[in-house]
Amino acid sequence: MNVWALQPPTWWPALLLLPAFLWCGYRWALRHYREVHAELHGREDALLGTRRFVRTRATLAVMSVASIALALLRPVQPGREAQLAPDIVLCVDVSRSMAAGDGDPTRFDAMQQQVRNLLQSGIGSRYALLAFAGDVQAVAPLTADREAILWLLDELAPGAIASGAGGTNLGAAIEAAANRLERVATRGELLLLTDGEDFAGTAEQAAAVAAENGHRVHCIGYGTAAGSKIVIEQDGEQSFLQDAAGQDVVTRLDVDSLATVAAAGSGTFLHDPDPAALVALWRDTLVPFAAKRHLAASDTDVVQRFTWPLLAGLLLLMLRMCLPERRR
Amino acid sequence: MIAVVEAGLHWREPWWLGLSVLVLLVGVLRIRHRTRVALATTTGGPAGAARLPITWRQRLRWLPGGLQMLALLALLAALARPVVVESEPPARLGRDVLLCFDRSSSMAALDLDPVQTRLTVGKQLAAEFLLGRVDDRLGIVTFARFADLVCPPTADHTAVTELLDGVQLVDPEGPEDATAIGAAIGMAANLLQRSTAVGKVIVLLTDGEENVATAGAPDQIAPLHAGQWCRDHGIRVHAIALGRGEQAADGTWRALDTTAVQKLAKISGGRFFPAADAKTLRSVYAEIDQLEAVQFAEPGVRVIEWFALPTWFALCLLALAHVLKHSRMAVVS
Numbered sequence: 001m002n003v004w005a006l007q008p009p010t011w012w013p014a015l016l017l018l019p020a021f022l023w024c025g026y027r028w029a030l031r032h033y034r035e036v037h038a039e040l041h042g043r044e045d046a047l048l049g050t051r052r053f054v055r056t057r058a059t060l061a062v063m064s065v066a067s068i069a070l071a072l073l074r075p076v077q078p079g080r081e082a083q084l085a086p087d088i089v090l091c092v093d094v095s096r097s098m099a100a101g102d103g104d105p106t107r108f109d110a111m112q113q114q115v116r117n118l119l120q121s122g123i124g125s126r127y128a129l130l131a132f133a134g135d136v137q138a139v140a141p142l143t144a145d146r147e148a149i150l151w152l153l154d155e156l157a158p159g160a161i162a163s164g165a166g167g168t169n170l171g172a173a174i175e176a177a178a179n180r181l182e183r184v185a186t187r188g189e190l191l192l193l194t195d196g197e198d199f200a201g202t203a204e205q206a207a208a209v210a211a212e213n214g215h216r217v218h219c220i221g222y223g224t225a226a227g228s229k230i231v232i233e234q235d236g237e238q239s240f241l242q243d244a245a246g247q248d249v250v251t252r253l254d255v256d257s258l259a260t261v262a263a264a265g266s267g268t269f270l271h272d273p274d275p276a277a278l279v280a281l282w283r284d285t286l287v288p289f290a291a292k293r294h295l296a297a298s299d300t301d302v303v304q305r306f307t308w309p310l311l312a313g314l315l316l317l318m319l320r321m322c323l324p325e326r327r328r
Numbered sequence: 329m330i331a332v333v334e335a336g337l338h339w340r341e342p343w344w345l346g347l348s349v350l351v352l353l354v355g356v357l358r359i360r361h362r363t364r365v366a367l368a369t370t371t372g373g374p375a376g377a378a379r380l381p382i383t384w385r386q387r388l389r390w391l392p393g394g395l396q397m398l399a400l401l402a403l404l405a406a407l408a409r410p411v412v413v414e415s416e417p418p419a420r421l422g423r424d425v426l427l428c429f430d431r432s433s434s435m436a437a438l439d440l441d442p443v444q445t446r447l448t449v450g451k452q453l454a455a456e457f458l459l460g461r462v463d464d465r466l467g468i469v470t471f472a473r474f475a476d477l478v479c480p481p482t483a484d485h486t487a488v489t490e491l492l493d494g495v496q497l498v499d500p501e502g503p504e505d506a507t508a509i510g511a512a513i514g515m516a517a518n519l520l521q522r523s524t525a526v527g528k529v530i531v532l533l534t535d536g537e538e539n540v541a542t543a544g545a546p547d548q549i550a551p552l553h554a555g556q557w558c559r560d561h562g563i564r565v566h567a568i569a570l571g572r573g574e575q576a577a578d579g580t581w582r583a584l585d586t587t588a589v590q591k592l593a594k595i596s597g598g599r600f601f602p603a604a605d606a607k608t609l610r611s612v613y614a615e616i617d618q619l620e621a622v623q624f625a626e627p628g629v630r631v632i633e634w635f636a637l638p639t640w641f642a643l644c645l646l647a648l649a650h651v652l653k654h655s656r657m658a659v660v661s
Contacts, residue, residue, distance in 0.1 A: 184483050
């Protein structure tokens with residue numbers, strides 16, 4: 001993976017002095033040029049060099065100093081054994097609305113298929129699994145055993161959490177997921193796999209807190225804005241879930257709410273029925289971000305690349321010194 | 329390569345110092361190309377100038393160029409990557425430890441503690457044992473008739489103890505009430521064989537005899553077969569037979585037949601431990617803790633890059649050269 005990052009030392013603000021230094025150097029040279037001009041009355045080129053040559057040399061000097069400054073910021077690339085894949089907490093919505101038939105065939109089935117693909121392709125990441133509806137249930141802690149997560153995922157179904165609290169509590173799921181990561185002293189990615197009906201209304205704030213603590217919250221929406229009835233099976237027969245008034249319950253994907261939560265959690269909102277959508281998110285968004293974060297923070301498993309800009313700075317400086325100041 | 333060098337200052341890429349030839353060449357070029365500037369303002373021409381006294385400024389006219397050459401050499405030194413190598417204590421290598429926990433109804437017996445069941449005492453002491461394994465990844469498989477994955481191997485020890493705390497007995501009247509030791513070891517071994525840890529250990533805690541993989545059920549995994557599979561995959565099984573045995577209707581205790589479990593432990597390279605009371609169980613866990621003592625990696629080194637020092641030195645020299653070159657000194661250079 002062609003990932004770069006800078007590992008600036010603690011004294012990196014000192015590098016801000018370099019532009020100031022270059023400016024002072026320019027002013028100093030300009031003043032000197034004027035003094036000589038006043039003394040030699042237009043014959044200063046013989047002493048100070050032809051202006052065009054002087055400018056070329058000055059440009060080379062600035063480029064050289066910029067290259068050296070870049071080297072001092074310590075550019076690095078990942079080593080062969082660097083752990084670049086992110087830690088991921090899968091927060092699976094098991095509320096009854098996930099049984100609605102506007103998925104493939106249901107929202108829950110569509111979600112399961114996407115997660116299955118992610119677990120099969122997302123090698124190198126550690127995963128934790130949480131199930132939530134009105135309450136949150138820890139299904140698996142953070143583990144590198146993706147197959148075990150697959151087993152446990154297959155045991156989940158809409159309505160799997162039997163609790164007093166009905167509905168969906170996205171905020172509690174985000175808090176629990178962030179807590180899972182903090183227990184093992186890591187920062188990671190929270191994937192909220194839901195249809196977005198946030199009954200508690202705390203998701204946005206919880207996502208903002210998680211983002212402050214270094215975890216990104218991504219929302220993956222299932223279902224359609226048009227909505228669908230909730231299929232329930234009883235004694236082998238299928239029917240639709242009804243409310244207290246005896247009307248069929250229609251559940252709709254809350255796109256706006258999920259997009260807001262994702263924005264608050266510095267993550268992305270995804271509403272894509274493609275079974276490989278999560279794999280693409282992992283490959284294109286999560287891994288590059290985790291790799292950069294790893295590189296910026298790790299002293300091990302990184303390859304120092306400061307020699308390249310340093311060599312460039314050295315060669316530019318040598319070129320500058322070889323250039324004549326005036327026509328011979 | 330760094331791992332075998334001694335602690336101290338080293339050059340990591342000393343071949344860059346070969347570029348000093350190029351620096352030397354630049355110096356020669358500069359000297360050859362330096363044009364002598366006629367002091368146009370001097371009366372009497374060059375002959376008159378030759379008679380003038382030589383000032384300290386003239387004597388030091390080489391200084392800006394010299395400082396620039398020194399800066400080039402300092403940058404070369406930085407390019408050669410001076411590093412300070414410090415030795416580090418060896419890293420602790422964790423194992424993967426899976427606890428296979430029996431939750432059949434017989435675990436409700438009160439022979440370990442007058443007020444707490446075998447299950448409760450077993451969970452408490454297992455939690456103490458697991459929390460002591462700070463470097464290991466821990467997991468839990470429970471079993472009665474079927475084996476259940478409760479927790480895959482994880483470094484989140486708090487989650488492990490929480491999940492262990494949630495383990496419940498099966499219904500004594502239900503179809504699940506049996507003891508499938510072979511199936512449980514098989515599931516645990518299946519989890520561990522994917523692991524890349526330096527050591528893989530299963531701690532089996534049971535109070536019964538295998539009664540699922542019997543002669544009449546050849547499709548079930550027998551404990552001995554599970555043990556052979558563990559041996560083939562480098563997994564050790566330490567087996568603990570919990571309690572005094574089975575209690576008959578008249579209140580007497582019948583000792584367990586632990587032959588299969590003993591063979592299972594032995595064939596996998598592990599140990600068998602009977603634990604008839606809570607005190608013994610605690611000492612058994614302590615002994616397993618000793619048997620599976622932490623391993624250490626080869627002593628490592630920490631490499632600290634020192635290229636910034638010569639680089640800053642070079643920048644300072646360049647700044648000084650610039651100042652000198654554009655001061656009054658330059659008029660005579």
